[in-house]
Amino acid sequence: MGASAFPTAPALRPWQRLAVRLAAVFVVVTLLTVGVVGVLVHRRQSAEVEDTVGTQLLNIARVSALMVDRTAHAEAARAVRADTPAYRRVIRALAAIREETLLTTPMRTLASYDPVSRRARIVVTTADDERPGETVTIGPEAANAVAWTFEDGVARYTGIYRTRGGMRISAFAPILDARGAAAAVLQVDYPVDFYFDRLRELDKTIALGSVAGVLLSVVLAIVFARRLTRPIVALTGAAGRVAAGDLSQAPTVSSRDEVGHLTRAFNAMVEGLRQREIIRNAFGRYVSPEVASAVLESPDGLALGGRKREITVLMSDLRGYTRFAEHGDPAGVMAVLNDYLGKMAEIVIAHGGTINEFIGDAIFAVYGAPIEHTDHAERAAATALAMQRAMDALNEANATRGRPRFEMGIGINTGEAVVGNIGSEQRTKYAVVGAAVNLAARVESCTVGGQILLTESTVRYLGPLAEVAPPVHVELKGLEAPVALYELRGLGGRWAQRRDAVVTAERDVSLPLVGWVVDGKQVRSESFAGRVRRVSGRQLEAELETPLAPLTNVRLRLTWPELGRVSGDLWGKVTTQTAGRVRIHLTSVDPADAAVLDTMGTTGAASEAS
Structure with a gap:
């Protein structure tokens, strides 16, 4: 898995951190708990003060009413004076x-x-400060108690109420007359400020306990929150690393609670991703990354079957490699092939293509399947130009290592094909089949080294983006009508690039030749003779006794008069025929003959310079 551009999470502000929120919850819960407990205790103590003092005061009032002489009290009520014996007796x-x-x-x-x-x-x-006979106003807090005591003759006390002298509780007991009715009411007051002072001391104690509880809860909350959030923070960091493509590390399981279970599940997921990545990497070495992803990510990725789709097929083949493989060192042969295929595969994948198969030194790539691209033809053409440019760089590297130079021909065709999985349940392959594939292979066989040929359908798809040479009409095996092939020289648009023609020195010569036509993989027995009139790199311009059509494959042998010997087999293809001469592009030359041709080119260039 490549490292993806995973956005870094922004730094959390203090109030956004889980530990801070948990600590805040602890503090709030503690404050609410202590506050509720304090209120309940305060109310309970207030009620107990009221009940206790009220009950005691009620008993005092009842006893006092019983100890008052009713007759003396009645006389005092009639006299309304403080100096009467009856008044003093009651006092x-x-x-x-x-x-x-x-x-x-x-x-x-x-x-x-x-x-x-x-x-x-x-x-x-x-x-x-009071005198008998004075009229007093009963406060609203005690009015009902006084009225009910006069009415039913039952002693009762009030709740705690505030007066100018402080907090009070009053008790009222009836003084009955001879008929048993309440002739008067005895009032006893009692101050409760002392009790409330004690209650306020209790409130202060509760407040101090609340502060201590809050401080303790903060400490416990921080410790607990850190212990709880530490594995979560570790999981968050691990998730970020996984999202960025790092599957090498797994967080440590440090608990047996739900967070521990979550960590174990996360580690199991990472291990599954790691195994999946191993499978993807191993699988991707045998199929294209697109096919590997389709198989691994789609539930029916391995299902047999296919569907028709408009695609572009690219076929390439290396010229001269077969001779090199036959005579070269095995390790060197494979090193050259791997360098070549590795570089070309990178280019194909970079342009969104799928490498369907490596066939020796040939590459079969598809555009538009399994990943759909509306510009599949443009991608294939851009790939071909980039591959030829990369081939030039590979040849330079091969030359510095003492290896031979190679050339590559590329054929491209656009058309409808069937794409999908073929094979059996035991062995499956993603395949592309149809006439479009066969035609691309035929087109590639018509190319010479360094050439890119397009069919008319591909040129039509590319439209004005393609810079091509005039068409060459050729008859291909299996097709009734001639096919127009266009040599691609440049491309515009998103993948704009062009391939400049390689200018090589030319030398006029007169070299006898004998040749044979190659039909498919068979060399005809009938030979033809002629004479090479001009040499330019791997290009021969010759006069032949037997005319040959363009794209005819030939095997040649030249006579080197200056060396007094005949060349080995030179393999080539007729590219053009004009004015009684044909131009032959050599596709495979042994090293000794290649050195002779290179010497001719160098000599020709030196002669022109002089």
Whole structure:
């Protein structure tokens, strides 16, 4: 897997980090918990203060009402004076109760209560600032308790309420007359500020405990969050490396919880990807990357069957390699072939082609399948030009290593073919079959070294993008009508490039020759004679006794007068025929004869220079 351009994740701000969020959740939960507990404790303590003090005060009020002499109280109510014996008797009883109960607040009895105005008349009071007969207004917090006590004669106490003197609880007990009705109500007040001071101390303690709890929760949250997020951060980093193509590292499983299970599952996934990549790399050495991806990524990638598709087929063949393979060192032969195929395969793949097969030194590539490209013809033409340019570079490298130079012919055809998997369940191959493939092979066989021939259908697809030579009409085996072939010289558009003609020195000569026509792979027994009149690199211009049509394959033997010997077999192809002469492009020459031809070219160039 190649390293893909995986965007780097932006740096997280502090509040975006999971550890910070977990710590914040811990703190919030702790604050809410402590706050709720504090409120509940405060309310519970307030209720307990109210119930406890109210109950005790109610008992004091009841006992006090029972200890008050009803007759004396009735006389005091009628006299409305503080100096009567009856008034003093009631005061002494109330003072004794206050002393016994350590009550610090005054006590008083009320009569003639008006529920509407909440006003009552004081009968007896222990307060220094109150006088018998005065009218007082009962606060709204105690009004109902006073009214109900007068009404039903049942003692009761109020809730905690605020007065100018502080927080109070009041209890009311009836003083019954002879008929058992409430003639008056005894009121006892008790301050509860002391209890609330204690309650506020408790609130402070709760607040301090809350602060300590928050600090402790922050520490625990950070420790816990880091412990929890550390494997998650490791997984995130590992996922980024996997996305970038690095399958060599796996995060360590450090726990047995859900995160540990997730880490193990992630490692299993990475191992599966690693095995898949090994299979892809191994598989891709035998088929094209596109076919490998189709097989590995598609559920029915190995299903037998095919479909018709418009494609462009490129066929190439190396000239002169067969002779080199027969006489060369095996290691050197394979090194040359691997260098050649490796470089050409890179070019094919770079242009979106699929290498369907290597046939010795020949390459069979397809454009438009299995990956569909609407510009498949343009891609194939661009590939051919790039391959010829790369062939020149390979020849330069071969020359520096003492290896022979080679030439390559390329044929391209566009047409409809059937593409898909063929074979059996045990052995399957991605294949391209049809007349378009056969025609591309025929076209390639018509080429000479360094030449790229296109069929008319490919030229039509390319349109004005293609720069081609005038067509040559040839008769091909298996086809009834002649086929027009165009030599590609340049390409415009997205893949713009051109192939400049190689200028070689020419030399006029007069070399006797004997030749034989090669029909397919058979050399005819009938020979023809002639004379070579001009030599230019691997090009011969000759006069023949027997006319030969263009693209005829021949085997020649030349006589070297200056060397006093006959050449070995020279293999070539007739390219043109004009003015009684034919031009033959040599496709295979043994090293000794190649040296003679190179010497002729060098001598010719030197003569022209002089």
